[in-house]
Amino acid sequence: xxxxxxxxxxxxxxxxxxxxxxxxxxxxxxxxxxxxxxxxxxxxxxxxxxxxxxxxxxxxxxxxxxxxxxxxxxxxxxxxxxxxxxxxxxxxxxxxxxxxxxxxxxxxxxxxxxxxxxxxxxxxxxxxxxxxxxxxxxxxxxxxxxxxxxxxxxxxxxxxxxxxxxxxxxxxxxxxxxxxxxxxxxxxxxxxxxxxxxxxxxxxxxxxxxxxxxxxxxxxxxxxxxxxxxxxxxxxxxxxxxxxxxxxxxxxxxxxxxxxxxxxxxxxxxxxxxxxxxxxxxxxxxxxxxx
Amino acid sequence: xxxxxxxxxxxxxxxxxxxxxxxxxxxxxxxxxxxxxxxxxxxxxxxxxxxxxxxxxxxxxxxxxxxxxxxxxxxxxxxxxxxxxxxxxxxxxxxxxxxxxxxxxxxxxxxxxxxxxxxxxxxxxxxxxxxxxxxxxxxxxxxxxxxxxxxxxxxxxxxxxxxxxxxxxxxxxxxxxxxxxxxxxxxxxxxxxxxxxxxxxxxxxxxxxxxxxxxxxxxxxxxxxxxxxxxxxxxxxxxxxxxxxxxxxxxxxxxxxxxxxxxxxxxxxxxxxxxxxxxxxxxxxxxxxxx
Numbered sequence: 001x002x003x004x005x006x007x008x009x010x011x012x013x014x015x016x017x018x019x020x021x022x023x024x025x026x027x028x029x030x031x032x033x034x035x036x037x038x039x040x041x042x043x044x045x046x047x048x049x050x051x052x053x054x055x056x057x058x059x060x061x062x063x064x065x066x067x068x069x070x071x072x073x074x075x076x077x078x079x080x081x082x083x084x085x086x087x088x089x090x091x092x093x094x095x096x097x098x099x100x101x102x103x104x105x106x107x108x109x110x111x112x113x114x115x116x117x118x119x120x121x122x123x124x125x126x127x128x129x130x131x132x133x134x135x136x137x138x139x140x141x142x143x144x145x146x147x148x149x150x151x152x153x154x155x156x157x158x159x160x161x162x163x164x165x166x167x168x169x170x171x172x173x174x175x176x177x178x179x180x181x182x183x184x185x186x187x188x189x190x191x192x193x194x195x196x197x198x199x200x201x202x203x204x205x206x207x208x209x210x211x212x213x214x215x216x217x218x219x220x221x222x223x224x225x226x227x228x229x230x231x232x233x234x235x236x237x238x239x240x241x242x243x244x245x246x247x248x249x250x251x252x253x254x255x256x257x258x259x260x261x262x263x264x265x266x267x268x269x270x271x272x273x274x275x276x277x278x279x280x281x282x283x284x285x286x287x288x289x290x291x
Numbered sequence: 292x293x294x295x296x297x298x299x300x301x302x303x304x305x306x307x308x309x310x311x312x313x314x315x316x317x318x319x320x321x322x323x324x325x326x327x328x329x330x331x332x333x334x335x336x337x338x339x340x341x342x343x344x345x346x347x348x349x350x351x352x353x354x355x356x357x358x359x360x361x362x363x364x365x366x367x368x369x370x371x372x373x374x375x376x377x378x379x380x381x382x383x384x385x386x387x388x389x390x391x392x393x394x395x396x397x398x399x400x401x402x403x404x405x406x407x408x409x410x411x412x413x414x415x416x417x418x419x420x421x422x423x424x425x426x427x428x429x430x431x432x433x434x435x436x437x438x439x440x441x442x443x444x445x446x447x448x449x450x451x452x453x454x455x456x457x458x459x460x461x462x463x464x465x466x467x468x469x470x471x472x473x474x475x476x477x478x479x480x481x482x483x484x485x486x487x488x489x490x491x492x493x494x495x496x497x498x499x500x501x502x503x504x505x506x507x508x509x510x511x512x513x514x515x516x517x518x519x520x521x522x523x524x525x526x527x528x529x530x531x532x533x534x535x536x537x538x539x540x541x542x543x544x545x546x547x548x549x550x551x552x553x554x555x556x557x558x559x560x561x562x563x564x565x566x567x568x569x570x571x572x573x574x575x576x577x578x579x580x581x582x
Contacts, residue, residue, distance in 0.1 A: 026438045027467055028446035034438065081404060086396035105377035109400065110446055113372060114438040116404065120411045121433035124426050131422035135415050142412035147317045147325065147405040155319035155401055176318055 003281040007048060010061070014047045015039075017065045018072060021122050033103040033111035034118070038076045040094050043291075045282075046071040046185045049210075052278040053189030053203050056269065060193050063128055067137065067192060070123035071185050074145050077115035080108055082154060095228070116145075129192050137188045144184035153177025165243050171212070178218075179211030186210075186279075202268050206279060209265035213286045216258040219244035221290070223251065229291050262287055294572040298339060301352070305338045306330075308356045309363060312413050324394040324402035325409070329367045331385050334582075336573075337362040337476045340501075343569040344480030344494050347560070351484050354419055358428065358483060361414035362476050365436050368406035371399055373445060386519070407436075420483050428479045435475035444468025456534050462503070469509075470502030477501075477570075493559050497570060500556035504577045507549040510535035512581070514542065520582050553578055 001009075018038060023031050047068035051061035083090040083098040085105060090098055100108035123138045143149060153176030160173060186207040190200050222237045223246050237244050245254040265283040269276035292300075309329060314322050338359035342352035374381040374389040375396060381389050391399035414429045434440060444467030451464060477498040481491050513528045514537050528535050536545040556574040560567035 023438065027443040027463060028438070028450070030438050030443060030446045077404075081400055084397075084400065086400060106375075106449055107446070109372055109375065109377060110442055112404075113368075113407065114442045116407055117433050117437035117442060121430055121437060124430035124433065131426050135422050135425060139412055139415035142408050142415065146408035146412060147314065147319070147321050151401055151405045151408060152318040152321060155321045155398070158397055159319070172318060 003278060006278060007282070010048055010051050011044050013062060013065060014044045014051075014069060014072070018069050021066075021069055021118075030107065030110055030114055033099055033107045034114050036102060037080050037093075037099050037111065038073060038115065040096055042072070042076070042094065044072060045214075046075050046181055048282065049182060049185040049207075049279075050189040052282060053186045054193035055189075056203070056272055056276045056279055057190055057193035057195045057199055059275075061189065064126065064189060064192050066126035067123045067134075067141075067188050068185075070119040070138075071141065071181065071188070073115045073119035073122065074141070074150075075181060077112040077119070078145075078150055078154070080112040080115070084108060087154075087158065126192075133191055133194075137191050140191075141184045141188060144180035149176050149180030149184075150178075153180070160243060163243070167248055170243055170245070170248070174215040175208065175211065178215055179208060182211040182214070183207040199272070202272065205268035206265045206283070209261040209268065210283055210286070213258045213261035213265065213283065216245045216254050216261065217286050217289060219246045220251065220254050220258070222246075225290065258287060294569060297569060298573075301339055301342050302335050304353060304356060305335045305342075305360060305363065309360050312357075312360055312409070321398065321401055321405055324390055324398045325405050327393060328371050328384075328390050328402065329364065329406065331387055333363070333367070333385065335363060336505075337366050337472055339573065340473060340476040340498075340570075341480040343573060344477045345484035346480075347494070347563055347567045347570055348481055348484035348486045348490055350566075352480065355417065355480060355483050357417040358414045358425075358432075358479050359476075361410040361429075362432065362472065362479070364406045364410035364413065365432070365441075366472060368403040368410070369436075369441055369445070371403040371406070375399060378445075378449065417483075424482055424485075428482050431482075432475045432479060435471035440467050440471030440475075441469075444471070451534060454534070458539055461534055461536070461539070465506040466499070466502065469506055470499060473502040473505070474498040490563070493563065496559035497556045497574070500552040500559065501574055501577070504549045504552035504556065504574065507536045507545050507552065508577050508580060510537045511542065511545050511549070513537075516581065549578060 022035050022038060025031060050064055050068035050071060054064055055061035079093060080099045082088050083093055084100055091101055092098060099111060103111065120138065123141065126134055153173050156173040157177055183204060186203040187200060190203040195203065219237065222234055225234045227234045245257065249257060262283050266280050269279055313326050313329060316322060341355055341359035341362060345355055346352035370384060371390045373379050374384055375391055382392055383389060390402060394402065411429065414432065417425055444464050447464040448468055474495060477494040478491060481494040486494065510528065513525055516525045518525045536548065540548060553574050557571050560570055
């Protein structure tokens with residue numbers, strides 16, 4: 001199967017599974033706000049990375065949909081909370097009004113809490129895996145999503161607005177805010193599929209380079225991107241006085257750096273040969289993405 | 292060991308373990324806000340229930356400190372988020388300014404997110420247990436803390452302010468908002484200690500009655516309690532037009548109902564004999580509590 005078709009099928013599997021996992025009706029009406037953000041057509045990059053990582057090890061990717069979808073729920077909760085008035089105060093996300101704009105602040109906070117909690121329920125419902133590997137996988141996901149990972153990165157990011165931070169701190173912030181969850185996704189797929197130490201390290205190296213290339217292209221898109229394709233307004237970094245890869249390296253410098261990280265991501269998987277083709281494809285697509 | 296001494300020692304174990312579990316320094320400075328609320332001297336009722344439940348089964352309570360402390364982190368995150376301006380907008384909690392009053396709204400939201408995430412990391416670090424039992428235990432805790440449990444109960448509670456709700460809905464709200472986490476605590480301790488089906492059911496029955504008695508005495512304290520002993524201002528339910536057990540049953544009726552639930556909680560454990568003495572003590576203490 002060619003790569004485009006593989007990822008289209010995987011994305012459909014993920015969409016269907018997310019839809020199945022979310023309750024249609026709960027004891028309150030919070031399911032509406034949870035569903036609104038979770039089913040708003042994101043790229044599903046984190047669950048796709050789980051599946052592709054497991055496929056790179058032994059072709060078992062489609063088995064791990066629960067863990068994969070849990071990661072998407074964690075990602076979605078973080079977007080809902082980041083968009084809140086007390087945080088980034090964003091009105092649009094993926095071309096639609098943000099969660100709190102539709103449901104109010106209180107519900108948006110609780111919808112985020114509900115999704116984060118649901119993520120752990122769902123991941124721990126994963127069947128047909130070694131229980132010890134599942135415990136270690138989900139524990140590591142929690143580490144990557146928490147104060148030493150995604151949550152910590154968001155705190156640094158808040159402080160960084162209207163402050164000049166140096167490139168080391170910028171990199172640390174991105175490695176935490178977005179990179180940690182990519183790392184969790186790749187290591188989850190790898191570990192559940194039974195990756196050995198060398199494979200797990202290669203997936204980790206890939207993840208770190210993938211995460212940096214993703215962030216750099218994100219900063220580039222904020223400058224050159226089309227608002228309607230991105231579903232959010234371009235130029236927001238500059239308006240907020242944010243330090244970005246473009247503000248530090250210029251556009252051409254940032255493009256070259258993104259290319260370099262993609263090459264390093266690909267290189268780290270070279271010993272896997274053809275098995276790594278899905279992951280290589282995803283990394284190379286980063287350079288040409290427009291949303 | 293007498294009951295008072297048993298619980299004093301258990302509480303100290305929990306305090307020390309919580310202190311160990313929280314990082315002194317993270318990549319950002321969010322640990323201050325997390326620590327502020329977690330180490331503010333709560334009753335530690337949920338972790339105590341985990342330990343006492345395991346002791347009622349086979350005396351192994353002190354082994355499960357990670358799971359017990361994870362439950363306290365979940366409880367603490369929920370208080371931080373419930374106190375936010377967009378939610379209950381409370382300025383004081385346990386006699387101290389609430390988290391957002393000290394650290395600002397954005398950090399309070401993130402401190403809550405960080406604690407909820409840390410809770411799962413910590414619970415999944417629990418050693419010396421069957422991995423399958425741990426997965427099922429933590430999965431069930433997530434269910435009880437989520438949209439069908441604690442989070443859902445908070446949503447119902449928000450809608451309930453200034454609305455008259457009937458006794459069935461009031462009970463459903465409390466079973467979810469506070470009862471579900473008590474149930475999770477008792478079943479966690481029981482399951483990890485290897486409880487059989489009959490024991491697990493008895494602990495569940497105890498938990499439901501314990502939770503209701505706890506909530507009813509909470510409503511009573513809001514009317515007759517001393518603000519300085521409670522660390523929050525009394526009379527807030529009436530000011531908010533909230534429907535409570537006291538507003539429905541009157542003070543005497545509510546007291547009788549609390550007593551009845553305590554008796555039912557105790558009764559459900561009768562076949563365990565002396566092994567259940569810690570849990571019986573905790574339930575009976577509810578009636579005379581003043582905070």
